[in-house]
Amino acid sequence: MNTKGESRLEFSLDMKSGVPFYKQIIFQVEMAIADGRLEKGVQLPTVRTLAVDLSINPNTVARAYAEMEIRNIVVTQQGSGTFISDKKINLNAIEREQVLSQITKVYLTKAASFGFSLEEILTNINDLGSELKLKKETV
Amino acid sequence: MNTKGESRLEFSLDMKSGVPFYKQIIFQVEMAIADGRLEKGVQLPTVRTLAVDLSINPNTVARAYAEMEIRNIVVTQQGSGTFISDKKINLNAIEREQVLSQITKVYLTKAASFGFSLEEILTNINDLGSELKLKKETV
Amino acid sequence: MNTKGESRLEFSLDMKSGVPFYKQIIFQVEMAIADGRLEKGVQLPTVRTLAVDLSINPNTVARAYAEMEIRNIVVTQQGSGTFISDKKINLNAIEREQVLSQITKVYLTKAASFGFSLEEILTNINDLGSELKLKKETV
Amino acid sequence: MNTKGESRLEFSLDMKSGVPFYKQIIFQVEMAIADGRLEKGVQLPTVRTLAVDLSINPNTVARAYAEMEIRNIVVTQQGSGTFISDKKINLNAIEREQVLSQITKVYLTKAASFGFSLEEILTNINDLGSELKLKKETV
DNA sequence: GTGGTCTAGACCACA
DNA sequence: GTGGTCTAGACCACT
Numbered sequence: 001m002n003t004k005g006e007s008r009l010e011f012s013l014d015m016k017s018g019v020p021f022y023k024q025i026i027f028q029v030e031m032a033i034a035d036g037r038l039e040k041g042v043q044l045p046t047v048r049t050l051a052v053d054l055s056i057n058p059n060t061v062a063r064a065y066a067e068m069e070i071r072n073i074v075v076t077q078q079g080s081g082t083f084i085s086d087k088k089i090n091l092n093a094i095e096r097e098q099v100l101s102q103i104t105k106v107y108l109t110k111a112a113s114f115g116f117s118l119e120e121i122l123t124n125i126n127d128l129g130s131e132l133k134l135k136k137e138t139v
Numbered sequence: 140m141n142t143k144g145e146s147r148l149e150f151s152l153d154m155k156s157g158v159p160f161y162k163q164i165i166f167q168v169e170m171a172i173a174d175g176r177l178e179k180g181v182q183l184p185t186v187r188t189l190a191v192d193l194s195i196n197p198n199t200v201a202r203a204y205a206e207m208e209i210r211n212i213v214v215t216q217q218g219s220g221t222f223i224s225d226k227k228i229n230l231n232a233i234e235r236e237q238v239l240s241q242i243t244k245v246y247l248t249k250a251a252s253f254g255f256s257l258e259e260i261l262t263n264i265n266d267l268g269s270e271l272k273l274k275k276e277t278v
Numbered sequence: 279m280n281t282k283g284e285s286r287l288e289f290s291l292d293m294k295s296g297v298p299f300y301k302q303i304i305f306q307v308e309m310a311i312a313d314g315r316l317e318k319g320v321q322l323p324t325v326r327t328l329a330v331d332l333s334i335n336p337n338t339v340a341r342a343y344a345e346m347e348i349r350n351i352v353v354t355q356q357g358s359g360t361f362i363s364d365k366k367i368n369l370n371a372i373e374r375e376q377v378l379s380q381i382t383k384v385y386l387t388k389a390a391s392f393g394f395s396l397e398e399i400l401t402n403i404n405d406l407g408s409e410l411k412l413k414k415e416t417v
Numbered sequence: 418m419n420t421k422g423e424s425r426l427e428f429s430l431d432m433k434s435g436v437p438f439y440k441q442i443i444f445q446v447e448m449a450i451a452d453g454r455l456e457k458g459v460q461l462p463t464v465r466t467l468a469v470d471l472s473i474n475p476n477t478v479a480r481a482y483a484e485m486e487i488r489n490i491v492v493t494q495q496g497s498g499t500f501i502s503d504k505k506i507n508l509n510a511i512e513r514e515q516v517l518s519q520i521t522k523v524y525l526t527k528a529a530s531f532g533f534s535l536e537e538i539l540t541n542i543n544d545l546g547s548e549l550k551l552k553k554e555t556v
Numbered sequence: 557g558t559g560g561t562c563t564a565g566a567c568c569a570c571a
Numbered sequence: 572g573t574g575g576t577c578t579a580g581a582c583c584a585c586t
Contacts, residue, residue: 104263108267110151134256
């Protein structure tokens with residue numbers, strides 16, 4: 001059982017995908033936040049620890065953490081570690097609408113270019129939406 | 140409806156994913172062959188046309204085509220264009236599912252980071268899905 | 279005389295200040311944007327060129343550019359260079375007020391800890407505000 | 418008003434500047450000596466007190482004090498505390514001006530990046546300047 | 557021990 | 572030529 005302040009996230013890298021390692025790390029942290037496995041204040045593995053776990057260079061992990069710090073996904077405290085931040089994005093209704101439409105368009109265009117139908121897409125989102133523990137209704 | 144010999148494939152690129160453009164192009168062609176949108180003998184857009192469409196350098200498109208030619212996915216007929224060969228691309232239902240899940244996860248994670256609910260997301264997809272003229276059902 | 283698309287910015291580093299090189303570079307770009315020496319679309323010196331100019335490692339320049347890309351200060355086009363972006367921040371009136379108060383508090387606290395009076399601060403801001411070509415009135 | 422033997426200095430740290438905390442502390446003491454806010458014999462806050470005030474590790478404060486002792490800026494009397502020595506800190510008007518200009522530039526650049534006008538900035542500073550009880554005139 | 561900065565140099569992707 | 576990624580290893584700042 002997780003005690004707050006400690007992270008039991010399992011990281012893994014696809015060495016062949018061509019996706020940069022540091023981006024894979026960032027994505028896994030974002031996913032973990034999205035589905036509740038990581039929450040505010042939880043400490044990420046140390047740079048050196050994760051580097052050993054993944055068998056990559058510490059600088060590569062540091063780069064992922066640095067980018068997440070810039071993006072306000074984590075905060076780092078010199079000498080003590082890297083922690084999930086309580087990032088809050090404040091958007092008004094119109095801006096929310098614009099942001100959602102923008103990212104949805106990119107997603108649908110991509111899905112369409114792979115030949116997926118609206119039916120398949122909606123089914124998939126319903127499945128994954130529950131898995132990620134997305135809140136069901138707008139507050 | 141496709142007339143043989145002409146391609147109505149819509150390509151799209153994710154400029155930020157870190158996945159090389161030429162690999163994205165190849166993958167989209169493979170997906171289209173696998174699900175029947177492209178079949179033997181259909182002509183791909185010319186290098187120059189596709190480069191303009193995607194706003195990328197023609198060399199990048201040429202590289203994708205060259206790579207596909209090496210893999211026997213397409214054949215180039217000097218002077219007339221690039222055509223789908225009869226190489227079988229095997230991508231079963233499970234693999235299709237994995238591809239869709241992957242891009243859906245990225246999308247939902249991003250949406251979740253902005254606090255959007257499943258309800259908002261589904262509404263938005265239905266709206267934009269019609270607008271973007273996605274096919275409604277799987278073929 | 280500057281032609282658009284070319285940058286005549288003179289960069290310089292204080293090697294002894296203890297301020298990281300990449301942060302000094304970012305700050306100088308931000309300053310140049312703030313006072314109009316750099317505007318949307320202008321190309322920054324190439325990574326290698328600036329590294330030679332400043333006698334530092336190209337990776338250090340690349341890091342500065344990468345951080346500015348994340349912050350939407352510049353956009354990079356693979357293979358062609360790094361350009362000032364047209365970053366726009368949309369904030370409503372309340373958010374504007376909060377943002378300004380926040381950064382002003384930090385500034386005043388710092389100035390006070392150095393012993394500067396309100397009188398000195400206002401004089402200094404008036405001087406520098408003109409120099410930076412800050413717009414005088416709210417639009 | 419300062420009574421000799423007690424220090425009313427307000428320290429502040431810029432956590433993001435990249436300037437080491439201990440250097441920031443030293444600089445603030447030097448500035449205070451230079452402009453008369455601190456004079457010979459005045460006691461600095463204890464290491465532990467200042468560490469709590471600034472929310473940093475006591476070792477960091479201790480390091481700043483140790484460095485100042487080496488530089489003869491302060492003397493430590495075992496068991497009773499740390500006191501300003503009679504070392505002269507020379508910081509003339511021009512140097513003061515440069516320090517203020519530096520931090521003001523950082524502030525204005527940031528404000529400019531959010532599109533604030535000189536008018537808004539000055540209003541905000543006047544408001545907050547009173548609230549934060551900045552001294553109104555130079556001593 | 558923690559993270560941060562910088563160098564040096566290799567190799568890749570793209571124009 | 573452009574920028575991007577990764578490694579290896581040194582040294583610093585802070586807990």
